[in-house]
Amino acid sequence: MSSETRAEPGQWRTSRAEYQRGILEAISDASTETVIIMSSAQVGKIAVLNNACGYHIDQDPALIMAVMPTQRDAET
Numbered sequence: 001m002s003s004e005t006r007a008e009p010g011q012w013r014t015s016r017a018e019y020q021r022g023i024l025e026a027i028s029d030a031s032t033e034t035v036i037i038m039s040s041a042q043v044g045k046i047a048v049l050n051n052a053c054g055y056h057i058d059q060d061p062a063l064i065m066a067v068m069p070t071q072r073d074a075e076t
Contacts (some may be wrong), residue, residue: 027052
């Protein structure tokens with residue numbers, strides 16, 4: 001992860017935010033069709049989304065739809 005998008009650049013470490021492990025496991029599970037995350041702000045949802053997209057690009061190419069709360073967020 002680049003320093004432009006993260007306060008702590010470098011290789012992803014789920015151990016830094018253990019609560020994200022279940023989300024990432026659900027996203028990478030082929031039998032899961034939809035993952036909905038309900039959480040507070042600023043807890044790493046974009047980092048999880050970026051990792052999930054990277055996983056599918058590298059390991060399991062698939063159609064991906066990412067929905068953002070605002071037009072500005074989507075464009076960014």
